Amino acid sequence: MKRSVFRALMIATCLMGYAFPGSARAEEKGHGHGAGPHDGTLTDWGGGAYHVEFTVDHGKKEATVYIIGSDEKSPSPIKAQTIQLFIDDPETELDLVAKPLPGEAAGLSSRFVGSHATIGIVKEFSGTISGVVEGTPYTGDFKEEPHGAHGHGHAHGHSHGDDDALVWRGEPRQHAGLEIKLGHHGKKLHGGKEVEPAVSITRGGQPVSDAKVFNALVAKDGTTVLVREVATTYEPTTDEEPAHYAQGGLIIPKGTTEAIVRFRIVPAAGDATTFDMVIPVE
Secondary structure: OOOHHHHHHHHHHHHOOOOOOOOEOOOOOOEEOOOOOOOOEEEEEOOOOOEEEEEEOOOOOEEEEEOOOOOOOOOOOOOOOEEEEEEEOOOOEEEEEEOOOOOOOOOOOEEEEEOOOOOOOOOOOOOEEEEEEEEEEEEEEEEOOOOOHHHHOOOOOOOHHHHOEEEOOOOOOEEOOEEEEEEEOOOOOOOOOOOOOEEEEEEOOEEEOOEEEEEEEEEEEOOEEEEEEEEEEEEOOOOOOOOEEEEOEEEHHHOOOOEEEEEEEOOOOOOOEEEEEEEEOO
């Protein structure tokens, strides 16, 4: 199964056709963590609400992911039977099965384990770890790199360099006294890869942070849903970017040459509205 299909199925299975308000991706832009408590690669789920630590046993061809709390040290058991692991190269996807640590309550686990023939092929890894915690889907990207004498890994959130720069498309839209700009991260979009839509909402030139924004991916016929609606997260203004709503990533199916991102915007005061944004895909 290709990554696009795997991620699309994961999203559809987790969300069952609707979006959870707390949907979250790794929020730390360009922020790396050192080795985790099990000497693995550590990355965020939900901007630090959870951390996930990726470890690998090359001899057993086995991957283990630990769910860790905001302190980056303590186990944080979740109610889940599996979480999903995707490794970029060689392209591998598998379910990691709950294997609770001693003393963890029934039905909860902070450890998830899986094996695959490709696990022992390479010494460095990058990929994605996805799961659902209390109805909220979480996704975090990780990258393992050599570090010092012990080869400790570092995990990186998505960079906002040229490949992830904010791109606004079309003229700003107006609704309920709001100015709404639609766009996405990344100057070039590719089939089989993720697009991260972005929405800027201002009133009188000031960012609006209390709206709810959802996005879905629709075929160019305007009817066929490619990826069901997911929620976004508000990101305050930084030195790199203006305030905007993002982190509702959508996997573009391979072979797609053009698609529509459908935004549903629910202001704190006023009626909800929907806007479509056509995106070219390479």
